[in-house]
Amino acid sequence: xxxxxxxxxxxxxxxxxxxxxxxxxxxxxxxxxxxxxxxxxxxxxxxxxxxxxxxxxxxxxxxxxxxxxxxxxxxxxxxxxxxxxxxxxxxxxxxxxxxxxxxxxxxxxxxxxxxxxxxxxxxxxxxxxxxxxxxxxxxxxxxxxxxxxxxxxxxxxxxxxxxxxxxxxxxxxxxxxxxxxxxxxxxxxxxxxxxxxxxxxxxxxxxxxxxxxxxxxxxxxxxxxxxxxxxxxxxxxxxxxxxxxxxxxxxxxxxxxxxxxxxxxxxxxxxxxxxxxxxxxxxxxxxxxxxxxxxxxxxxxxxxxxxxxxxxxxxxxxxxxxxxxxxxxxxxxxxxxxxxxxxxxxxxxxxxxxxxxxxxxxxxxxxxxxxxxxxxxxxxxxxxxxxxxxxxxxxxxxxxxxxxxxxxxxxxxxxxxxxxxxxxxxxxxxxxxxxxxxxxxxxxxxxxxxxxxxxxxxxxxxxxxxxxxxxxxxxxxxxxxxxxxxxxxxxxxxxxxxxxxxxxxxxxxxxxxxxxxxxxxxxxxxxxxxxxxxxxxxxxxxxxxxxxxxxxxxxxxxxxxxxxxxxxxxxxxxxxxxxxxxxxxxxxxxxxxxxxxxxxxxxxxxxxxxxxxxxxxxxxxxxxxxxxxxxxxxxxxxxxxxxxxxxxxxxxxxxxxxxxxxxxxxxxxxxxxxxxxxxxxxxxxxxxxxxxxxxxxxxxxxxxxxxxxxxxxxxxxxxxxxxxxxxxxxxxxxxxxxxxxxxxxxxxxxxxxxxxxxxxxxxxxxxxxxxxxxxxx
Amino acid sequence: xxxxxxxxxxxxxxxxxxxxxxxxxxxxxxxxxxxxxxxxxxxxxxxxxxxxxxxxxxxxxxxxxxxxxxxxxxxxxxxxxxxxxxxxxxxxxxxxxxxxxxx
Numbered sequence: 001x002x003x004x005x006x007x008x009x010x011x012x013x014x015x016x017x018x019x020x021x022x023x024x025x026x027x028x029x030x031x032x033x034x035x036x037x038x039x040x041x042x043x044x045x046x047x048x049x050x051x052x053x054x055x056x057x058x059x060x061x062x063x064x065x066x067x068x069x070x071x072x073x074x075x076x077x078x079x080x081x082x083x084x085x086x087x088x089x090x091x092x093x094x095x096x097x098x099x100x101x102x103x104x105x106x107x108x109x110x111x112x113x114x115x116x117x118x119x120x121x122x123x124x125x126x127x128x129x130x131x132x133x134x135x136x137x138x139x140x141x142x143x144x145x146x147x148x149x150x151x152x153x154x155x156x157x158x159x160x161x162x163x164x165x166x167x168x169x170x171x172x173x174x175x176x177x178x179x180x181x182x183x184x185x186x187x188x189x190x191x192x193x194x195x196x197x198x199x200x201x202x203x204x205x206x207x208x209x210x211x212x213x214x215x216x217x218x219x220x221x222x223x224x225x226x227x228x229x230x231x232x233x234x235x236x237x238x239x240x241x242x243x244x245x246x247x248x249x250x251x252x253x254x255x256x257x258x259x260x261x262x263x264x265x266x267x268x269x270x271x272x273x274x275x276x277x278x279x280x281x282x283x284x285x286x287x288x289x290x291x292x293x294x295x296x297x298x299x300x301x302x303x304x305x306x307x308x309x310x311x312x313x314x315x316x317x318x319x320x321x322x323x324x325x326x327x328x329x330x331x332x333x334x335x336x337x338x339x340x341x342x343x344x345x346x347x348x349x350x351x352x353x354x355x356x357x358x359x360x361x362x363x364x365x366x367x368x369x370x371x372x373x374x375x376x377x378x379x380x381x382x383x384x385x386x387x388x389x390x391x392x393x394x395x396x397x398x399x400x401x402x403x404x405x406x407x408x409x410x411x412x413x414x415x416x417x418x419x420x421x422x423x424x425x426x427x428x429x430x431x432x433x434x435x436x437x438x439x440x441x442x443x444x445x446x447x448x449x450x451x452x453x454x455x456x457x458x459x460x461x462x463x464x465x466x467x468x469x470x471x472x473x474x475x476x477x478x479x480x481x482x483x484x485x486x487x488x489x490x491x492x493x494x495x496x497x498x499x500x501x502x503x504x505x506x507x508x509x510x511x512x513x514x515x516x517x518x519x520x521x522x523x524x525x526x527x528x529x530x531x532x533x534x535x536x537x538x539x540x541x542x543x544x545x546x547x548x549x550x551x552x553x554x555x556x557x558x559x560x561x562x563x564x565x566x567x568x569x570x571x572x573x574x575x576x577x578x579x580x581x582x583x584x585x586x587x588x589x590x591x592x593x594x595x596x597x598x599x600x601x602x603x604x605x606x607x608x609x610x611x612x613x614x615x616x617x618x619x620x621x622x623x624x625x626x627x628x629x630x631x632x633x634x635x636x637x638x639x640x641x642x643x644x645x646x647x648x649x650x651x652x653x654x655x656x657x658x659x660x661x662x663x664x665x666x667x668x669x670x671x672x673x674x675x676x677x678x679x680x681x682x683x684x685x686x687x688x689x690x691x692x693x694x695x696x697x698x699x700x701x702x703x704x705x706x707x708x709x710x711x712x713x714x715x716x717x718x719x720x721x722x723x724x725x726x727x728x729x730x731x732x733x734x735x736x737x738x739x740x741x742x743x744x745x746x747x748x749x750x751x752x753x754x755x756x757x758x759x760x761x762x763x764x765x766x767x768x769x770x771x772x773x774x775x776x777x
Numbered sequence: 778x779x780x781x782x783x784x785x786x787x788x789x790x791x792x793x794x795x796x797x798x799x800x801x802x803x804x805x806x807x808x809x810x811x812x813x814x815x816x817x818x819x820x821x822x823x824x825x826x827x828x829x830x831x832x833x834x835x836x837x838x839x840x841x842x843x844x845x846x847x848x849x850x851x852x853x854x855x856x857x858x859x860x861x862x863x864x865x866x867x868x869x870x871x872x873x874x875x876x877x878x879x880x
Contacts, residue, residue: 607794608838611801618805622812630817634824637861638808641831644850648835653846656835657853664857671868672875 001055001069008115012108019104027103028094035086042079064185070124073486078121081330085244086114088461093236095458113139125185126175137164144233156229163226167216174209194260218250221278224301225543231293235341243333255491262314272312276418278305283425288534292340292350303329321392323487328385332372335465339369348448357442361451366438368466375469377430385472394509427520582699598713616642633670654738804830821865828858
């Protein structure tokens with residue numbers, strides 16, 4: 001199983017090599033083989049007696065991160081979708097993408113995506129799941145931006161990246177939470193300990209984070225906005241990622257965790273509410289689109305909302321219908337995208353206002369389109385699978401099993417109406433898609449290309465998918481017991497198999513379906529009359545405006561904030577640094593009671609000490625108030641000399657010697673560079689800045705004084721000086737204790753101080769000697 | 778004899794203290810000149826004299842602390858003062874301390 005998941009990654013390594021021969025043989029042929037192999041490998045598992053399979057491979061055992069693959073009915077459904085549709089899309093792309101495109105890049109991204117998607121649906125370890133999850137976001141980003149010379153592609157790629165990675169990170173939060181609580185990284189292990197999570201006080205947070213991850217990935221309202229913009233990707237990508245696989249990753253996640261979560265009321269409320277809103281909004285907005293892929297994008301959003309709401313219902317029938325519709329949606333939506341691609345490819349336009357009457361030019365494509373779009377609409381015809389899942393959806397919405405109280409009761413009552421409302425618009429856009437493109441008046445002259453039927457190779461994949469639509473439609477039981485029932489079992493934990501048949505008699509779901517058809521037909525025919533509604537409804541509510549505004553504002557305000565303090569003035573930075581030190585230190589001292597005064601251990605004052613101190617204070621104040629640079633330097637020298645006198649007074653002759661020399665050299669150096677310095681002037685600063693400067697400098701001085709006093713007042717250990725004095729002669733062979741410490745006891749410090757001086761000398765030499773070319777010229 | 782010793786000792790202590798006080802006052806007055814001093818040569822001269830006073834101060838402190846370890850310091854201040862004053866004088870005269878080679 002590991003090999004099956006890694007196969008796409010391995011082939012992706014060799015794609016650049018293979019794409020060298022793309023002029024002889026299209027790289028897509030190599031790529032098609034991989035999903036076919038995977039499909040064949042996994043299809044063996046289908047059967048009535050299927051039992052979940054677990055495979056474990058070590059990765060980082062010490063952190064409980066192991067590659068654990070768990071294949072149950074749900075994973076199997078997704079794996080077969082990914083590999084099956086992957087194979088069809090890869091084959092389709094051979095004819096769709098011309099050899100002049102960067103095929104190497106395309107197929108590397110494509111295979112990366114396929115492998116990571118397989119990883120997502122098979123992983124049982126949450127960390128591995130998350131890794132693959134982000135891989136899908138990344139490869140989707142790369143695929144959407146495949147034609148990176150187009151601005152819209154880059155915009156769409158960035159948008160999808162931002163939204164899905166935002167969701168991915170919150171998903172990571174939920175996963176870490178849950179794995180910490182249950183002390184296991186295995187999803188099945190978490191589900192076994194579900195009470196621990198459900199009863200935890202942070203459960204609402206976990207639920208929100210998890211659903212945020214799922215909703216962003218599966219384009220649920222209000223995070224659906226990235227999906228229509230992702231239509232800038234090549235059509236095979238749209239067909240594969242943005243209808244059949246990636247956008248179902250969130251659905252998968254919700255389904256995977258629903259054995260654990262579905263007993264919670266909030267799960268029902270949130271998931272089914274957002275699902276049904278997404279259904280209605282997506283189908284409503286789809287009618288407005290003029291681009292074929294735009295219609296399909298919003299249609300995907302609305303169908304995902306339908307699946308999500310059914311998962312939210314959580315009844316046996318709803319879950320069964322959900323997994324059934326996952327399969328159905330993948331078949332008809334994949335084929336519709338391919339049809340849109342064919343139309344685009346053969347006429348040069350995807351704009352439905354320019355298209356029309358293509359039925360006679362593209363008869364096979366039109367047949368495929370009519371079957372797929374009628375299936376999408378849920379038209380009651382006995383050979384279309386969309387009808388069955390739509391009817392099951394209506395049935396499920398009528399049989400919600402919730403304790404009727406408060407909001408939930410309202411939800412329960414509203415659900416069937418909302419379902420019908422959303423489905424009416426689904427019907428409208430499906431009809432619009434088909435009739436707008438293939439029927440009506442043909443204006444061939446306006447199209448960029450003269451339309452003719454697509455090459456056969458391009459038609460193979462949609463034909464297979466439409467065959468799937470019909471086969472499932474005619475013989476729903478074929479896949480029912482060996483396949484869908486296992487998936488429903490994995491989600492719900494109960495073996496359930498709805499007896500699907502076309503004619504149940506006059507039941508409420510059928511009446512609802514007929515209502516949809518009747519109202520839908522009326523709306524399609526009167527479309528011109530109510531079209532102006534669109535000018536008002538999505539205008540303010542458009543999430544795109546919110547997204548654009550947010551991105552724009554974040555950039556603008558963060559720019560403003562950064563420019564607010566990064567104004568290039570060193571004075572301001574120093575002020576900020578000192579103020580930060582001041583605040584933290586004072587706060588710390590105040591909180592911990594760090595300031596102590598202990599007067600028991602003070603030395604007596606002496607006349608020389610006082611006089612030197614007075615001298616230094618006068619000199620220091622003189623340095624501040626003078627506005628002549630040479631005065632400042634000279635008086636600074638006085639401070640240095642005063643310091644050396646203090647060293648003398650405190651019996652440190654070596655320090656005094658060094659201090660004197662250093663002070664003299666410093667003064668001399670100041671004089672050396674004096675000529676090059678600008679005139680010292682009183683800076684013209686505002687009064688507030690000056691006050692701030694005074695406050696900060698006085699505060700800093702006070703702070704250091706307090707620290708010094710506290711440090712002196714809290715001596716916790718005896719000094720080790722006694723040891724040095726005692727052992728200086730016997731161990732170090734010298735009587736000058738300071739020097740013995742410097743070169744003997746603590747010689748290493750001296751070594752590196754010598755190094756510092758050496759580096760400084762070399763740096764000065766370098767700065768003076770090595771000038772940039774500009775100055776030499 | 779004992780009395781004599783005690784007397785000289787206290788005499789030394791007192792003279793040292795009085796001298797330190799005098800030197801301190803003179804340094805402070807010199808500092809006034811250094812800060813106020815209308816021209817830079819004034820400041821240079823006052824700094825030079827401050828240095829000499831500091832030398833004396835170091836010597837007096839050495840007497841007070843009864844040690845010979847600070848004699849180096851006194852000599853060093855002497856040398857440094859000379860160098861420093863020459864450097865300053867040269868700077869005030871020519872604007873630079875170290876001339877470039879003139880060839």
